[in-house]
Amino acid sequence: MTRLSGWGRTPVAECRVRKARSEADVARAVAEGPMIARGNGRSYGDPAMSPGLTLDMRGMDRFLAFDAETGILVTEAGALLSDVIETFLPRGWFPFVTPGTKFVTIGGAIAADVHGKNHHGDGSFRACVEWVDVMEADGSVTRVTQDDDTGRFGTICGAMGLSGVILRAAIRLRPVESAWIVQETIPVQTVEAAVDAFEARLDVPYSVAWIDCSSGPPTLGRSLVMLGRHARADELPTSKRKAPFKVARPRKLAVPVDFPSFALNRLSVRAFNALYYRMGARNAGETLVDWDRYFYPLDAISGWNRIYGRRGFYQFQCALPLPTAREGLERLLTDISATGLASFLSVLKRFGPDDSPLSFPCEGYTLALDFPAGARSLALLERLDRITLEHGGRFYLAKDARMTGETARAADPRLAAFRDLRQARGWAGHFVSHQSERLGL
Amino acid sequence: MSRSVLILGAASGMARAIARSFAAEGHAIRLAARDPERLKDDRDDLVTRYGVEVTLHPFDALDLASHAGFVAGLPDLPEVVVCAVGTMGTQEENAADPEAGAMVMRANFEGPASILGHLANAMEARGSGTIVGISSVAGERGRASNYVYGSAKAGFTAFLSGLRNRLAKKGVHVVTVLPGFVNTAMTEGLDLPARLTAEPEEVGAAVLKAVTSRRNVVYVRPIWRIVMAVIRAIPEPVFKKTSL
Incomplete structure (x- = not known):
């Protein structure tokens, strides 16, 4: 038995784990009964942990x-x-x-x-x-x-x-013609202005906003909207044009130990967010950044999930449909900023149209936040669940570690149909995760 | 001079990682195992990732009579040969059934020593080459928990040491690799201490480094050098009462 968790480090469970090295290994595991495949363990909660066999792919x-x-x-x-x-x-x-x-x-x-x-x-x-x-x-x-x-x-x-x-x-x-991204940073004072910025720039290939959730009115949801596109070779300075795919390896930072739980609190998070905003705002306008820094800033800090300490943290990510998104975001952010719970890494993003039968995105806005595990966070998350439901939103299963089946089904009627399909096709007996049991899928 | 690297016993997870390390440096790779059909995905992987030439060769370590022909049938005499042939069996089975035990000894010692003997002679005649033998810390001292496997590896380690001595002035270098615990199919289900257990990729990197810097005996995780020094130093009257 192996102690397993997702990237959020909660919940933790003792799991029977085996490694698959060939198709035959997978066939053996599927034949044996309830199992789930696990990749690199980067979903946050319990979808890649099984009460049966967890198959490391x-x-x-x-x-x-x-x-x-x-x-x-x-x-x-x-x-x-x-x-x-x-x-x-x-x-x-x-x-x-x-x-x-x-x-x-x-x-x-x-x-x-x-x-x-x-x-x-x-x-x-x-x-x-x-x-x-x-x-x-x-x-x-x-x-x-x-x-x-x-x-x-x-x-x-x-x-x-x-x-x-x-x-x-x-x-x-x-x-792509190079390993570089032309990034444009737009500092905005409110979430309303962030949404305006997204809507005005839908033609740009990449966009995301880092959002300061510790900031209340009048700067509720102040953000750095970061747009990007792959740089063409002829846009690179001559020093880089000779080797357009070469970027300096970033120095690898690591979080060597679990942070004690007092390290993250209202003050430190507020200070961090204020500093981050100021630094970002100073770099407003266009800059050239390499692919690693642009797409994966957190990957540069291995084990960043340890800053929340041994108890771990919860991720919250919802998608709100376009018509209710502005109001829903305002409600969510008002509640979060009033609570003052630490959320370092809050991200806002515009989703395009999506009509897939099971996937998370829907046209509108998605907000992703994390909170240290604990009773106060859980209470806040319940409220955020409710606000999301009231605005017709739904939740991202890759981030979920604690939702109830009732909430999940209320948010997403497609899940009930999926559960029936699992019964009809015989998947329910073979493919089982802690998450599927918790949500009754 | 040939730049190819021959991997014997290429079907294991450790061998896959070693092959990747050398392919990433641009070497042509020869993969050899009993059933080369099973190596096709590995070949495709090396070709797709690194764009190197990869060939597959049937090789049976236990069929000693075939070894000379195997060497003669290679496209070229490799610059580097890595012998990752081996099987552990279970100690209970090896102890209860001496025939099974003898099989483990043949697969871990006799077969590898035979094929490396042939390759060593050819490399000596050419005057260059590197031979890498994947042995085991289990060969450093016999323990009740796996002395059959351990004794075969002890023999192989001694063979490599002697071969290194013999070829030292002939332009052929011999590397002994002692991986310690490795997270592979061979150790599946064993409860291994994390600090002492290497991933196959670490072995791949260690083997490449040992070859390029002409090391003699390498432990994949340095901590094993200390662990084994302690285990070797325990006096026999005490050691025989321990359960390690």
């Missing part, structure tokens, strides 16, 4: 083929996005969609159907998935293509591994 990390004409990579599910970048960025290719960390497996990215800073234009991860090989409950393997007319593709992306084990996938990469 990182032993299946081989790249099987790459087509330099189309940019389509065939890979086993346990390969990391960081490996994809390391191998293919020097050849002029970058992931079509990437979440905020590069340390996710391809299988995990598909199972959670992760999104990135370009969702408003390009959609979520599944947009770049040409096909997946999935192991069914009976141990057979099906190749499911994106344009598959049985609807099977939609029951895999965003299904959190609850409808089969993803073995391999073909993903399309994006051609």
